[in-house]
Amino acid sequence: QKEVEQNSGPLSVPEGAIASLNCTYSDRVSQSFFWYRQYSGKSPELIMSIYSNGDKEDGRFTAQLNKASQYVSLLIRDSQPSDSATYLCAVNPGGSYIPTFGRGTSLIVHP
Amino acid sequence: NAGVTQTPKFRILKIGQSMTLQCTQDMNHNYMYWYRQDPGMGLKLIYYSVGAGITDKGEVPNGYNVSRSTTEDFPLRLELAAPSQTSVYFCASRGLHDETPLRNTIYFGEGSWLTVV
Numbered sequence: 457q458k459e460v461e462q463n464s465g466p467l468s469v470p471e472g473a474i475a476s477l478n479c480t481y482s483d484r485v486s487q488s489f490f491w492y493r494q495y496s497g498k499s500p501e502l503i504m505s506i507y508s509n510g511d512k513e514d515g516r517f518t519a520q521l522n523k524a525s526q527y528v529s530l531l532i533r534d535s536q537p538s539d540s541a542t543y544l545c546a547v548n549p550g551g552s553y554i555p556t557f558g559r560g561t562s563l564i565v566h567p
Numbered sequence: 568n569a570g571v572t573q574t575p576k577f578r579i580l581k582i583g584q585s586m587t588l589q590c591t592q593d594m595n596h597n598y599m600y601w602y603r604q605d606p607g608m609g610l611k612l613i614y615y616s617v618g619a620g621i622t623d624k625g626e627v628p629n630g631y632n633v634s635r636s637t638t639e640d641f642p643l644r645l646e647l648a649a650p651s652q653t654s655v656y657f658c659a660s661r662g663l664h665d666e667t668p669l670r671n672t673i674y675f676g677e678g679s680w681l682t683v684v
Contacts, residue, residue: 460609462609464607488671498677498678499657499675499676499678500610500675501675502672505671505672544609544610548671553617553671554612554615554625555673556612557602557610558609559607559608559609560609
């Protein structure tokens, strides 16, 4: 069973701080990694994808991938209350178009 | 731009009833998926399809059926509804060749909230 693990949280950070969300996965041949944001009562929305080891930055978001340690993380700089949501980590096994999702981490950014 | 459209948005079923959740996408996507999401849980794959006429089981297919007669439509059938099927259901799709900056983008419908009583 291919698994994707996330701390369910909630992770609470003050406005302006850096929020760090982590995800580990069990399938060593995984090649594609994604972060989705899901607001309460809404559908998931893809915000970051990463395919190679290292960091990938997009605005206030940075995705970090370490395939040797089988973890992927998402950093949100200058966190805003509007970032409060559940963040789902998803992993595509090698050659597959079927992502496996983690349970999600609830992030609360308080003013 | 409709994207992925699901109906109905809300439905209450009695135990033993059957119903179909409709899903249609207008992006000419090959891949379509049905997920369910229980409170505090991630998305569990029910069924998926890689193209018209081709479907396959996901992680939690029991109690459900699907069909894919056209590229656009991927309905999910619930037979003999049970309380364990109370959940939020998401239909999603992605294209075979994704040129968007994020690549491999999966587009989700708005969800269907189903309660079985």
